[in-house]
């Protein structure tokens with residue numbers, strides 16, 4: 162993937178996705194060397210919260226801005242592994258490790274960079290059941306090897322771990338003749354997932370339903386291209402999905418968010434997805450899958466179950482970015 166300017170893109174909005182940042186995200190971003198920021202692809206800044214001390218895989222880490230931001234957010238005790246198939250990307254970014262360590266006040270690096278394809282994680286030596294979180298921006302849409310990548314993600318992620326990702330998704334399947342156009346693969350148009358297929362594939366590889374966190378409609382700039390693509394709509398969508406145990410017992414429940422460790426504004430509200438937001442101390446009845454996520458993932462440390470509940474459940478989180486909520 163070569164460096165691109167906004168004018169090079171065939172879709173609008175690619176360059177200015179709204180950020181999804183934890184409260185300390187801005188401060189973490191400010192620690193990243195300006196040369197890294199300059200080089201980064203314009204994929205938006207999107208990171209989940211509750212990251213302290215965890216192991217993160219940054220898949221297709223590109224010019225590693227995300228690794229450096231995540232490194233600060235996870236702190237000295239955590240680890241970020243950045244993988245990218247691009248040789249020059251890895252070597253360029255590695256040269257800023259010392260600067261970053263000093264700026265963050267870390268005694269040791271908590272970043273490792275590995276050159277590897279996103280479907281070759283195990284082959285490259287990454288451990289199975291190792292990561293708490295996998296983050297990426299526009300990786301699945303660049304390749305036909307979506308199943309192979311999903312499989313690898315399921316292998317390296319711990320049970321209870323999360324995949325937090327942003328991809329261009331489509332309102333229907335992309336036609337074969339569009340997929341044959343090499344020039345349409347670069348920014349993820351030809352490889353965009355039909356969102357229903359994304360949901361089905363994620364579940365097939367053992368993940369929970371991908372939950373829509375946020376999405377932005379994309380517009381094709383050229384009318385001829387729009388015609389060729391055949392009326393398919395595109396959205397840049399951030400999802401999160403979790404690896405849950407196969408033998409879990411699903412049960413709706415009333416949970417309350419409470420974070421006793423950090424009594425600051427940071428902990429007053431936590432947003433899981435576009436449907437589920439939790440105010441500190443306020444009990445919320447959630448559907449069975451949401452209950453499983455909050456009890457099994459890293460969120461378990463800040464949620465308490467107040468009651469198991471039969472009967473009426475909250476609506477599941479949406480997966481379709483093409484309907485107005």
Ligand SMILES: C[S@@+](CC[C@H](N)C(=O)[O-])C[C@H]1O[C@@H](n2cnc3c(N)ncnc32)[C@H](O)[C@@H]1O
Nearest residue numbers: 162201202204221222223245247298299303304
């Ligand atoms: C859109 S960039 C995102 C980079 C970075 N996470 C960011 O947000 O700035 C996608 C990255 O995936 C890598 N990548 C992974 N698989 C790829 C593939 N099959 N074709 C092209 N690039 C691929 C590219 O090298 C690139 O760095």
